[in-house]
Amino acid sequence: MNLFDSRFLKSGVTKERREKLLPILSAALAAVDPVAAVKRHMSLVGDELRIGERIYDLGQYRDIYVIGGGKAGGSMAKATEEILDDRLTAGVINTKYGYLAKTEIVRVNEAGHPIPDAAAVQGAKEMAGLAARASDGDLVICLISGGGSALMTLPVEGITLADIEVLTASLLRCGATINEINAIRKHLSQIKGGNLSRLAYPAEVVSLILSDVVGNPLDVIASGPTVPDSSSYAQAYDVIERYGILHEVPSSVVEHLRTGKEGIVPETPKDDDAAFAKTYNLIIASNEVAAQAAMAKAQEISFNTVLLSTFVEGEAREVAHVFSAIAKEIAHSGHPVSRPACVVTGGETTVTIRGEGKGGRNQELALAAAIQIDGLDEATIIALATDGTDGPTDAAGAIADGSTLIRARDKDLSASDYLANNDSYHFFEALGDLIITGPTNTNVNDLTFVFVF
């Protein structure tokens, strides 16, 4: 699999290094490819359907439905069809416009992301219909990936998409935390917060999950449609009251939360709900899977490897300092691992935009690192968005090494000026050190590699 276009192959980083590093990046991306991930975790031999550690004897099941949402939804649906073929009864998956896949039985429905639209609601309504139709003796396979929360939007009766938009704007403005926002969202949805499992009950549910959330919290990924909700109507209502936005928020929302709080409409399903005894959630691809695949490949080509963490967050240019510091220590003392070294880290950083340039969090991290490791010949640092789209750019990330600033000075580029202007894209574009993969149809956050040769 050649994921890298000719621009990267002409990078200023020495050819010998690039050739060593490419297979490592490719291995990481290949491991989290949605089709590969589905097929690694699902197989059918005779009537025996293996999913993860479980075995479903299809002789015992009547109908099999496929539902779900996310940017990898089309690919996951196609892979599922290839395994189950005409055993499938029906299915509908929402995916982002442009992410269509060719399927036979499952309808892949294009819809709005990150802002949900009527098409998203229409698809989600069909999903809910299939889940509701499924009953004891049926199997519902739920395919979840990045973007699934927006792409499985189905507000409760009486609340419109426009209401949700107004609500979200209010919540962001008043400074509510992401946990508070999620608690409210789950109580306004027919799908989120475990509601999908409840809809499908008493059918059996299997969720195959491609995680795009750092740390893989099941109740957060796609707002946990098949996972118990630990929040309550009372808490959701309390958030709106506490931030003093009762009069800003659409009255339909306030009314629904109030009736929920008063016990007039039933709570979202909790841990002890019978639906979860019949639900199996399985993460089939995650940052960790990508990181481990990268490490295995790096070991194969004789790097000493360390998996530092898959939980890294924080401001990209500051987090870069730690990676640069690790590169320096390896070069200096062989700690935490001796050369040739490959330290793999995963997560998702953020960028506080102060300038007017173009870039993404990974390119910005790489630019900061380039400044920090200036002159350290042994070091190469790569930052990569696994979805192939780093911020609002066509690059997946960038590659920095001890010669980056030397090459930049030759072209009269000031790295610190480009960094101050958040213009990492144009900096690395000029040096030929962008990493361009094109969309990978997957997303398990970002990877950073510290290599010391």
Added chain:
Amino acid sequence: MNLFDSRFLKSGVTKERREKLLPILSAALAAVDPVAAVKRHMSLVGDELRIGERIYDLGQYRDIYVIGGGKAGGSMAKATEEILDDRLTAGVINTKYGYLAKTEIVRVNEAGHPIPDAAAVQGAKEMAGLAARASDGDLVICLISGGGSALMTLPVEGITLADIEVLTASLLRCGATINEINAIRKHLSQIKGGNLSRLAYPAEVVSLILSDVVGNPLDVIASGPTVPDSSSYAQAYDVIERYGILHEVPSSVVEHLRTGKEGIVPETPKDDDAAFAKTYNLIIASNEVAAQAAMAKAQEISFNTVLLSTFVEGEAREVAHVFSAIAKEIAHSGHPVSRPACVVTGGETTVTIRGEGKGGRNQELALAAAIQIDGLDEATIIALATDGTDGPTDAAGAIADGSTLIRARDKDLSASDYLANNDSYHFFEALGDLIITGPTNTNVNDLTFVFVF
């Protein structure tokens, strides 16, 4: 050595944990104690003076002088006297007001730091006098520690302390880099930039260096009085010209740099200067030494250890994200090291002040970490300034764990509000989780410990 006062011993962090962690912090500080460090690297048996890997046969030397500067200067001079006793001819050391030590032969001179004063110049003049007096067959022992640059201030003839102050203000205002500022400083000093070695030549010079600069660059620590200078008068002059501050900078400075550039006054000594063939620079304490001592003690009490890096810089609260991410990964997967784990990192972070509270970089790092590891019971993160003074506070740092925010909520303290106000000191003071050591008389930057039990 009990370095921790009763406030820490009442910390909210469980007693069992505190008792395990204290010996590790104590071991780190003990290893870089100036007296211990001098005695570890210098010993006298008969006429045989061993310093580092070298042996000086005192039967072959006439006079032995002790000079130098820094906050640990008094302690280092005292230790040197205890070893060499009446073999010493004379000496003078500049140290900060309040850092006096009781010595017999070496005069310990208190002076201004961080702003040098007339007392600093007077002491430095005496040092230069001793160095100049030393000749072939003499030994000059130079004791250098944190603050040495200000404390060994001796401008070239015709330039005053006031001139230097005006110059420094201009350079900071125009955005000159630290390397550019240092290039200029070295060309305006009789001591910095290798000039002290040249003054002492043809005497033999040994510098014992307690490093307070991340990465231990010899030419940067105390502005490298016994280290070749790689910058030139031409470069120094160029900086002032390039930033357009020729008319702001005192004319005495411009004049001196110009005459230097034109070759009228001799360059600072370079790599090939004969003085350096007779100079031996030895780092006797550094961040790495402290980190290694901590690791050894942690291993002894059965932690699995990793030395991550001794080069970490960056914004404290953002860098904290990486430490928190490592704690999460260890708890989750046992990478990069299995539990019970102790990950040691060194360096020096910075804080961009936006609030009006009180705190230091280590306390701020610990506060950010407390938020990030909220609820992660297994984790404890400690950030410690080895000089015992973290920012403008009487604390050396703070201790954060998975229960910090729970205990804070019990006291109605909002961690994020305290962080937004840069008020880490009062947050941890209220919880009893400040680390108070008092001044340690040493400084090898900061240490951060990630423990996962």
